[in-house]
Amino acid sequence: MHLHRYWLLLIFILSSYEVKSDLSDYIYPKSSPSYSNYGTIGLIQMPTARSLSAGTVAFSWSDNKPYQRGSILAYPFRWLEASYQYTDMENALYSDVAAFSGDQTYKDKSFDAKFIIMMETKNLPAVAIGFRDLAGSGYFSSEYIVATKKIKNIDYTFGLGWGYLGEDYGNPLIRIDEGFRERTLVSDTAGGEFNPGTYFSGPMGAFAGIEVYIPNAKGLRFKLEYDATNYDTEGFSDSSNPFFLYDIDPQETKINFGFVYPVNDSFQVKLGYTKGNTLSFGFSLKANFAKKNSLIKMNDPRVPTPNPDQWKDAAELRKLNTYRIALNRMGRKRFYLQTASINDDETEIEIAYTQSKYISAGRATGRILRTLDEVMPRNIETFKLTNLNGNVATTTIEIPRASISRYEPGNNTELLKREVKLTEKAYRPKKYKYQPDDTLPKNLWKITPAIRSQVGGPDGFYFGELALAYHSELILTKGFSLTTVATLGLYDTFGDLQQSSDSILPHVRTDIVQYLKSSRKGHIRHSAFNWFSQPSKNLYTKISGGILEEMFTGIGGEVLYRKTFSNFAIGAELWAIQQRDYRMLFQLRDYKTTTGHINIYYEEPISKLVFSLKGGKFMAGDSGINIDVARKWPSGLRMGVFMSRTDISEQEFGEGSFDKGFYFNIPIESLFGTFQRGMTPFGLRPITRDGAAVLNHPFRLYGLTDWKSAQTIFETWEDFYD
Amino acid sequence: MIKLAVSLIFLMLISSCKGISYQQVYPLIKAATIGSPDLIITQDLANSQEFSFIKARFGKGPGVIMVLVAVDDSNIYQWASADEEMLYTLNGKVIRSYGLPYNISYLRNISPGFYSQGEFNTTLRLMNPNAYVTNNLISISEEVEILNILNPIKVKKYIIKSTINELNWSRENIYYVDINTNSVLKTTQYLHPNLPKLDIEFYLKF
Numbered sequence: 019m020h021l022h023r024y025w026l027l028l029i030f031i032l033s034s035y036e037v038k039s040d041l042s043d044y045i046y047p048k049s050s051p052s053y054s055n056y057g058t059i060g061l062i063q064m065p066t067a068r069s070l071s072a073g074t075v076a077f078s079w080s081d082n083k084p085y086q087r088g089s090i091l092a093y094p095f096r097w098l099e100a101s102y103q104y105t106d107m108e109n110a111l112y113s114d115v116a117a118f119s120g121d122q123t124y125k126d127k128s129f130d131a132k133f134i135i136m137m138e139t140k141n142l143p144a145v146a147i148g149f150r151d152l153a154g155s156g157y158f159s160s161e162y163i164v165a166t167k168k169i170k171n172i173d174y175t176f177g178l179g180w181g182y183l184g185e186d187y188g189n190p191l192i193r194i195d196e197g198f199r200e201r202t203l204v205s206d207t208a209g210g211e212f213n214p215g216t217y218f219s220g221p222m223g224a225f226a227g228i229e230v231y232i233p234n235a236k237g238l239r240f241k242l243e244y245d246a247t248n249y250d251t252e253g254f255s256d257s258s259n260p261f262f263l264y265d266i267d268p269q270e271t272k273i274n275f276g277f278v279y280p281v282n283d284s285f286q287v288k289l290g291y292t293k294g295n296t297l298s299f300g301f302s303l304k305a306n307f308a309k310k311n312s313l314i315k316m317n318d319p320r321v322p323t324p325n326p327d328q329w330k331d332a333a334e335l336r337k338l339n340t341y342r343i344a345l346n347r348m349g350r351k352r353f354y355l356q357t358a359s360i361n362d363d364e365t366e367i368e369i370a371y372t373q374s375k376y377i378s379a380g381r382a383t384g385r386i387l388r389t390l391d392e393v394m395p396r397n398i399e400t401f402k403l404t405n406l407n408g409n410v411a412t413t414t415i416e417i418p419r420a421s422i423s424r425y426e427p428g429n430n431t432e433l434l435k436r437e438v439k440l441t442e443k444a445y446r447p448k449k450y451k452y453q454p455d456d457t458l459p460k461n462l463w464k465i466t467p468a469i470r471s472q473v474g475g476p477d478g479f480y481f482g483e484l485a486l487a488y489h490s491e492l493i494l495t496k497g498f499s500l501t502t503v504a505t506l507g508l509y510d511t512f513g514d515l516q517q518s519s520d521s522i523l524p525h526v527r528t529d530i531v532q533y534l535k536s537s538r539k540g541h542i543r544h545s546a547f548n549w550f551s552q553p554s555k556n557l558y559t560k561i562s563g564g565i566l567e568e569m570f571t572g573i574g575g576e577v578l579y580r581k582t583f584s585n586f587a588i589g590a591e592l593w594a595i596q597q598r599d600y601r602m603l604f605q606l607r608d609y610k611t612t613t614g615h616i617n618i619y620y621e622e623p624i625s626k627l628v629f630s631l632k633g634g635k636f637m638a639g640d641s642g643i644n645i646d647v648a649r650k651w652p653s654g655l656r657m658g659v660f661m662s663r664t665d666i667s668e669q670e671f672g673e674g675s676f677d678k679g680f681y682f683n684i685p686i687e688s689l690f691g692t693f694q695r696g697m698t699p700f701g702l703r704p705i706t707r708d709g710a711a712v713l714n715h716p717f718r719l720y721g722l723t724d725w726k727s728a729q730t731i732f733e734t735w736e737d738f739y740d
Numbered sequence: 741m742i743k744l745a746v747s748l749i750f751l752m753l754i755s756s757c758k759g760i761s762y763q764q765v766y767p768l769i770k771a772a773t774i775g776s777p778d779l780i781i782t783q784d785l786a787n788s789q790e791f792s793f794i795k796a797r798f799g800k801g802p803g804v805i806m807v808l809v810a811v812d813d814s815n816i817y818q819w820a821s822a823d824e825e826m827l828y829t830l831n832g833k834v835i836r837s838y839g840l841p842y843n844i845s846y847l848r849n850i851s852p853g854f855y856s857q858g859e860f861n862t863t864l865r866l867m868n869p870n871a872y873v874t875n876n877l878i879s880i881s882e883e884v885e886i887l888n889i890l891n892p893i894k895v896k897k898y899i900i901k902s903t904i905n906e907l908n909w910s911r912e913n914i915y916y917v918d919i920n921t922n923s924v925l926k927t928t929q930y931l932h933p934n935l936p937k938l939d940i941e942f943y944l945k946f
Contacts, residue, residue, distance in 0.1 A: 043869040044907050044933055234908035319823070 048237035048280035057089025061227040067146035067166035073308025080300030084108040099132040114260035143167035173229040185223035270294030329393035341452040357450035368402035377654035384738035408550035409497030411445035412725040463490035483510035502545040523708040541602030578719035640664035654685035662710030677710035679703035779803030799936030832924025855898040
């Protein structure tokens with residue numbers, strides 16, 4: 019009781035620090051919301067109604083005995099926090115067979131979601147509804163409604179919880195439906211299912227807490243909470259459970275406290291004391307990859323062409339000079355002129371080019387056109403630029419030359435946009451007057467370090483490999499090439515992997531551990547011939563054959579119909595494939611099949627959501643659909659969720675019941691200081707299974723034709739003068 | 741530097757074999773562990789510059805050359821970098837900045853001989869976020885020493901304590917003033933609570 023009085027006194031003293039509002043950001047710097055031990059934004063154990071800005075990706079780690087938890091979080095919208103929790107539960111065995119478990123402890127994986135249903139206003143709190151362990155094993159399954167309001171320098175939180183956040187209070191929802199009275203544990207499934215019938219049912223609990231921002235303490239915060247967690251039933255508390263290893267210390271008090279210190283805007287460390295007997299600690303990292311300078315400031319400015327008048331004079335001497343100067347000056351900036359034409363009255367030049375440096379169509383277009391404006395003959399009045407990718411044309415951008423410099427003062431890209439014309443065309447190189455000599459075949463190659471990661475598997479949170487990778491592109495003719503990636507392993511931790519497949523379906527994905535372990539010395543990741551063509555202005559095709567991906571070889575093709583001014587696209591693909599040997603060289607296993615899908619895409623222009631629907635036959639022979647909903651940003655960041663339903667039963671699918679997960683693609687350039695086009699895809703499933711498995715063939719036509727979309731081009735148009 | 745380390749951790753967590761080249765990773769690791777290399781101004785480099793310039797370096801970041809672009813009637817020097825960052829100095833003290841992550845502006849101009857003025861208060865505008873604070877400046881020591889900047893030069897070293905009471909923030913700024921010309925040759929200043937220290941060397945061509 020005395021202890022509580024001291025807490026109240028401390029809170030009173032800290033909250034009485036009145037400041038001018040414009041100074042508060044300096045007195046309480048780095049005030050971004052902090053993470054709970056559970057991995058999501060919250061107090062110490064309890065959640066809050068706080069969230070982060072859309073486009074943020076975060077990683078949080080905590081140790082709160084008996085749990086060590088790593089969490090990966092994504093914020094596709096300000097109002098949605100989606101997270102994946104990987105928990106090492108030290109009070110339970112790895113499996114229900116002690117001899118097999120050895121000293122390995124239980125690893126639990128789960129998904130959480132929190133929806134901010136009301137943002138904080140001057141007088142009203144932010145309110146959120148959240149779901150813990152939404153489609154996992156159910157060991158931490160709970161739901162909550164929480165409100166958070168900041169007054170002066172204190173964030174106050176109050177919430178109601180169900181499931182493992184439920185205590186012995188009555189459930190008011192019983193008045194609506196008697197079904198809320200009992201919370202039934204669904205135990206006769208393989209786990210991983212959504213069980214909406216159990217949500218918000220059973221006893222209800224209440225929790226509350228504060229996060230006190232300490233003045234002039236470099237962002238340090240103090241947290242205090244009333245913990246509603248029912249530790250008697252959470253996790254492995256039942257000694258009759260064959261996984262059970264030992265009892266955790268009982269809760270001595272429901273009051274937890276802790277401190278959070280933000281080292282900078284991206285990195286926080288924390289220390290806490292829970293249950294009256296457990297010391298907890300952890301850290302978190304975050305970055306918003308939707309922003310241009312998310313972590314590293316971009317330092318890759320456009321370099322103006324020196325002596326532009328001399329270039330113009332030289333280009334005016336004869337047409338061949340004009341073409342060669344365009345080829346040379348663009349090439350210096352890593353834009354590769356493929357073909358060009360000047361019209362008969364010499365007022366217009368049309369150039370088809372390739373590039374692999376810029377994600378932003380606006381930035382690439384701006385840098386090319388500003389260079390051409392510097393060096394092209396003065397009588398050229400119009401530029402037409404056709405972007406090629408895989409030797410197929412995406413969209414042609416036509417722009418009056420005078421507009422480029424007219425709108426540069428003040429970077430007035432909005433007015434410039436009104437003078438831009440987008441057109442569609444099928445690329446026919448022979449129709450251009452200038453086709454520079456290009457000796458084919460030629461081989462472009464590089465050797466790079468490579469990291470192969472296995473995150474969130476049943477044997478541990480992270481396993482990795484450091485390797486040297488050889489990347490090559492042998493261009494045989496325009497549009498026909500052999501691409502190869504082969505690696506030589508240097509160091510790895512895959513030896514500790516032991517999980518084997520229990521799937522009753524063909525093992526098209528679940529032998530991942532054998533693949534990782536057998537290919538450690540070196541392997542061929544991919545080596546396939548690809549031929550791209552464009553039969554008409556909006557129709558694209560691809561035929562590929564060879565080692566298509568890590569686990570399958572084969573031959574097949576894809577077709578896509580996509581228009582510049584339509585948000586819909588439709589395609590199809592068909593593949594005859596055979597499984598590769600675990601060594602990942604040229605040997606094959608016996609399993610063969612055909613797989614193929616109809617693909618439908620829709621880009622919603624307001625929310626920037628991309629809906630992809632894939633229907634057909636999957637690699638393990640099952641048939642059904644895959645739905646993918648993703649949000650994409652002009653920076654290249656993409657966050658999405660997916661799920662599949664096929665004609666196999668939940669028992670045939672195995673643990674997880676059906677395929678689902680989330681992913682994000684982070685633009686590599688946000689981790690460096692220079693522009694570059696690559697992405698690092700990162701996907702998470704509760705568990706890798708064989709059902710609903712899709713062939714990972716490279717250069718999918720929808721991605722290849724990203725700049726076909728007027729929406730994509732104009733979303734990045736503000737980068738034109740960058 | 742911590743942001744670079746965070747970047748590397750993200751890279752390790754999320755990377756797959758997507759061709760991140762050694763040439764890209766190495767500078768990142770180097771910058772995260774030992775900082776960026778300093779720019780050394782040699783006599784040849786100084787001679788090769790057409791106009792007066794300063795070498796400015798924030799914390800352990802790379803030193804950059806900023807060229808003198810204007811001097812106004814109040815003897816305020818305007819320096820510009822290739823990245824369009826601007827510093828305005830009055831006898832070596834930065835009184836205004838543009839293009840930095842966190843900028844400042846003194847609302848009342850400081851007197852040119854501020855470093856020997858004793859104690860005075862001035863209003864300082866902090867930007868990103870915007871706030872107006874009172875900056876207390878007090879001269880706490882001065883001593884004669886030899887400064888090696890291209891050549892050994894006899895200078896007076898002034899230490900000025902800069903305090904913002906509202907933020908409980910205080911730092912010591914140092915100015916090395918040429919005894920013969922009375923101009924500042926080198927300085928270490930803390931401009932903004934969110935910025936690391938700024939070292940400036942002045943190379944005047946008049």
